[in-house]
Amino acid sequence: MAVRNLLQAIHDALxxxxxxxxxxxxxxxxxxxxxxxFRVTEGLQEEFGPDRxxxxxxxxxxxxxxxxxxxxxxxRPVAEIQFADFIPPAFDQIVSEAAxxxxxxxxxxxxxxxxxxxxxxxxxxxxxxxxxxxxxxCNTPGLKVVAPTFPxxxxxxxxxxxxxxxxxxxxxxxxxxxxLKEDVPEEDYTVPIGEAKIHREGxxxxxxxxxxxxxxxxxxxxxxxxxxxxxxxxxxxxTLYPLxxxxxxxSARKTGKFLAISEANITGSVTxxxxxxxxxxxxxxxxxxxxxxxxxxxxxxxxxxxxMDAFVPDAARIESAMLELARY
Amino acid sequence: xxxxxxxxxxxxxxxGDLIRMYRAMLLAxxxxxxxxxxxxxxxxxxxxxxxGHEAAQVGAAYNMRPGYDYLYPYYRDFAMxxxxxxxxxxxxxxxxxxxxxxxxxxxxxxxxFSSRELRIVTASAPVGVQYPQAVGxxxxxxxxxEDGVVLVSGxxxxxxxxxxxxxxxxxxxxxxxxxxxxxxxxxxxSVPEELQVAGSIxxxxxxxxFPGVAVDGNDVLAVYEVAKEAFGRARRGEGPxxxxxxxxxLTAHSSDDDDRRYREREEIERxxxxxxxxxxxxxxxxxxxxxxxxxxxxxxxxxxxxDEAVEYAEAAPFAEPEEAxxxxxxxx
Numbered sequence: 106m107a108v109r110n111l112l113q114a115i116h117d118a119l120x121x122x123x124x125x126x127x128x129x130x131x132x133x134x135x136x137x138x139x140x141x142x143f144r145v146t147e148g149l150q151e152e153f154g155p156d157r158x159x160x161x162x163x164x165x166x167x168x169x170x171x172x173x174x175x176x177x178x179x180x181r182p183v184a185e186i187q188f189a190d191f192i193p194p195a196f197d198q199i200v201s202e203a204a205x206x207x208x209x210x211x212x213x214x215x216x217x218x219x220x221x222x223x224x225x226x227x228x229x230x231x232x233x234x235x236x237x238x239x240x241x242x243c244n245t246p247g248l249k250v251v252a253p254t255f256p257x258x259x260x261x262x263x264x265x266x267x268x269x270x271x272x273x274x275x276x277x278x279x280x281x282x283x284x285l286k287e288d289v290p291e292e293d294y295t296v297p298i299g300e301a302k303i304h305r306e307g308x309x310x311x312x313x314x315x316x317x318x319x320x321x322x323x324x325x326x327x328x329x330x331x332x333x334x335x336x337x338x339x340x341x342x343x344t345l346y347p348l349x350x351x352x353x354x355x356s357a358r359k360t361g362k363f364l365a366i367s368e369a370n371i372t373g374s375v376t377x378x379x380x381x382x383x384x385x386x387x388x389x390x391x392x393x394x395x396x397x398x399x400x401x402x403x404x405x406x407x408x409x410x411x412x413m414d415a416f417v418p419d420a421a422r423i424e425s426a427m428l429e430l431a432r433y
Numbered sequence: 434x435x436x437x438x439x440x441x442x443x444x445x446x447x448x449g450d451l452i453r454m455y456r457a458m459l460l461a462x463x464x465x466x467x468x469x470x471x472x473x474x475x476x477x478x479x480x481x482x483x484x485g486h487e488a489a490q491v492g493a494a495y496n497m498r499p500g501y502d503y504l505y506p507y508y509r510d511f512a513m514x515x516x517x518x519x520x521x522x523x524x525x526x527x528x529x530x531x532x533x534x535x536x537x538x539x540x541x542x543x544x545x546f547s548s549r550e551l552r553i554v555t556a557s558a559p560v561g562v563q564y565p566q567a568v569g570x571x572x573x574x575x576x577x578x579e580d581g582v583v584l585v586s587g588x589x590x591x592x593x594x595x596x597x598x599x600x601x602x603x604x605x606x607x608x609x610x611x612x613x614x615x616x617x618x619x620x621x622x623s624v625p626e627e628l629q630v631a632g633s634i635x636x637x638x639x640x641x642x643f644p645g646v647a648v649d650g651n652d653v654l655a656v657y658e659v660a661k662e663a664f665g666r667a668r669r670g671e672g673p674x675x676x677x678x679x680x681x682x683l684t685a686h687s688s689d690d691d692d693r694r695y696r697e698r699e700e701i702e703r704x705x706x707x708x709x710x711x712x713x714x715x716x717x718x719x720x721x722x723x724x725x726x727x728x729x730x731x732x733x734x735x736x737x738x739x740d741e742a743v744e745y746a747e748a749a750p751f752a753e754p755e756e757a758x759x760x761x762x763x764x765x
Contacts, residue, residue: 167568171600171603
């Protein structure tokens with residue numbers, strides 16, 4: 106075991122996959138010589154050369170489009186979008202192209218690409234370095250969307266994404282990059298796409314969350330247990346599309362009380378899909394209305410700290426929601 | 434006195450090559466014409482045409498090694514896919530959306546070509562998206578040190594898209610083995626070239642650091658010549674080339690378009706005088722590769738092939754409705 110943070114775990118997965126498979130390469134703006142603006146790809150160009158840690162022109166549609174072309178000609182590219190906020194120019198290549206190649210060719214052409222995109226609110230990030238754009242892609246059959254929060258799952262999921270024969274979007278919460286360290290296995294392992302993880306068992310309420318708010322939810326769950334004897338079951342979806350419906354439903358049926366949290370704009374977010382699922386498939390087990398927490402429907406987190414803090418559901422709001430649900 | 438070499442001999446083409454090129458052009462034209470008849474009879478829902486583009490397409494694609502080099506076509510590249518090996522039957526199955534349609538098994542509209550075996554990469558309807566993909570495939574060839582070439586094609590309207598410029602730039606930066614073929618047919622649906630294209634398409638290549646050449650797109654040997662040079666450069670590791678083949682779309686944009694709203698009949702008639710197939714026929718007669726008898730023979734063979742293809746495709750089954758739910762994700 107090695108003690109690694111999220112950023113290091115992602116770096117390790119890239120390095121190990123590039124060592125194991127010479128068709129794996131990374132491409133994007135600043136990924137090579139600079140090692141990425143967050144240093145995720147640091148050292149990879151030194152080890153694998155400028156062709157496999159490839160600095161591209163600043164052109165997101167090109168980065169994803171050329172990754173598609175690389176993949177259909179025998180390569181396994183990992184394309185980096187420097188910030189998830191910059192993904193819209195590549196939207197057409199992801200949603201209209203990569204997602205549909207396999208279906209529209211009746212299974213002749215598949216697109217084994219991974220698209221890494223750092224997302225989420227960070228101080229100073231403001232409107233264009235803080236967005237949670239995952240919901241745009243969770244309405245697109247043909248794509249897989251994953252968003253791990255902890256180092257261990259991130260490493261295994263990135264390996265799965267790179268080995269997957271389909272396009273996978275891999276969202277990394279920037280504020281989680283260096284938030285905590287944990288033991289991460291050094292031997293080769295994968296975490297399957299499409300399976301949620303139960304981080305904390307509980308009987309009273311179910312909380313599903315990912316990204317920074319998952320960390321907050323886990324802290325609040327511990328506090329509620331200690332102070333109120335309320336036991337929350339905390340579930341991380343890991344894969345946002347397609348969702349692990351079974352795990353989410355089993356937990357909702359077990360506790361009868363369901364709360365989904367993300368820091369994306371609340372309307373139309375991934376938590377809405379979870380809420381609809383639970384309302385339809387676990388209705389008879391529910392003892393309270395399905396609840397959700399998210400960011401207000403404003404364009405993004407603001408630059409000034411007090412306004413930024415109002416954007417992401419914080420510990421106080423999460424605690425209040427969990428208590429309300431438990432006491433319903 | 435030594436006989437003067439003909440144009441095709443100078444290009445390294447023999448009589449067999451000429452007949453194959455002519456046959457591909459004529460098969461594409463006649464099949465295309467039949468598709469319009471089927472559409473007007475209510476037997477086919479949608480047609481998009483290659484008429485007028487046959488020389489540009491066959492001249493360029495005849496340089497490809499089918500099944501090795503990659504083609505990223507656009508929806509008019511009917512004659513191009515024909516020269517690579519797709520048959521009249523393939524095209525009719527696609528037109529009617531049948532299960533055996535090799536492009537998509539009835540999932541896509543006609544004109545969205547695909548063949549893994551022939552390395553024709555599945556095509557889209559949004560314009561210009563193929564260019565970044567094509568340069569990616571060219572990069573893969575280059576990274577592996579292989580001499581594969583990627584041919585990517587589109588109309589002049591697609592050069593207005595950011596994707597075209599992004600791909601041209603990357604191809605120039607990395608000196609990728611890719612040939613950009615722009616079939617400038619003077620209209621992007623109804624918008625004429627003068628409202629679509631500022632300056633010269635061919636000259637834009639200079640700004641991206643590689644050669645661009647404008648060519649008479651109705652002269653199959655002229656297109657073959659510039660494409661041969663472009664493929665040679667790519668295979669030798671000398672990087673990309675842009676070819677602007679100036680041609681004309683003889684039909685409306687599609688069977689759903691009425692081009693009388695935006696262009697004069699006289700203009701089309703002027704271009705019909707420059708029909709690339711008639712022009713190539715004249716050449717073949719001049720050099721003695723074709724005579725009336727041989728022409729009739731080829732024409733009759735093609736008609737029989739199309740008749741058979743229509744009959745076969747109309748009788749062929751559709752995919753089952755449930756198959757619409759399948760093959761969303763590839764299995765590991």
